[in-house]
Amino acid sequence: MPPNRVRKNRSQKSSTERRRVRADILSAVAIKMVRCSRCKENKIPDCRVPPGDDTCVSCARVGSASCDSFGYDDSAVRHLVDQKRRLDAKEAEASEAIRSANQALVAALAKAERLRVQRLALDQKALAMFEQEGEVLAEQERQEAAAAQPSSSSTSGVPLFDPSWVQWYVPSLTSQPTDIVAASTMR
Known part of the structure; x- marks a missing residue:
């Protein structure tokens, strides 16, 4: 320091110490309000706001910029x-x-x-x-x-047995008895 300056005896306080001192002073005059969200989160029982201020004492103590004690x-x-x-x-x-x-x-x-x-x-x-x-x-x-099976008759396609022949030539198989000679003359 230059020699011509007067040295004052005051201690330099940190910003944290200054905030705490301010919060203690404000706490003495503060009014109890509905708890702000920070006080609710940290389970602080009393949320006190000094008259004319927007920030509660506990938010001022930690330097919180947003205090919603008066609502949003x-x-x-x-x-x-x-x-x-x-x-x-x-x-x-x-x-x-x-x-x-x-x-x-x-x-x-x-x-x-x-x-x-x-x-x-x-x-x-x-x-x-x-x-x-x-x-x-x-x-x-x-x-x-x-068609591939061999046939036993010499005539192909002609039936081997004609039932109409039985009626003319075998009288016992027909329903009416006829004489063979009479039957042959009727033709």
Whole structure:
């Protein structure tokens, strides 16, 4: 220090000490109010606010810039309302997305079920076609096998036994007795 200056005897207090001293002085004249959010969080039983001040004693002691002992200011309330509106809009948007996704899921499930029913009907139709084709092939094989067997008569395509012949030539098998000679002359 320069030699021409007068040195004062006062102790330098830190800002924390000055805040505590100020809080002690304010505490003597402060009025008990509804607790601010900081006092509630720290479980301070009394929230005292000096007359003409916006900050309670405990908030002044720690140097808190925001004390809501007198309630919230309009900008804080507007900010909360704006946040609520934004969140409500986002929630509605998310709900709409869920609803549209649910509708898409229902439509996809219905389409899958419809396609499954169509596939089953197609499978049944294909099975019926294969069964019919198998029957046709089996019938053709039977006919080919019958044609391939050798016949015992010399005449092909002519029946070996004619039932009308029995009536004319074997009188005992017919319902009315006739004479063979009479039967042969009737022709």
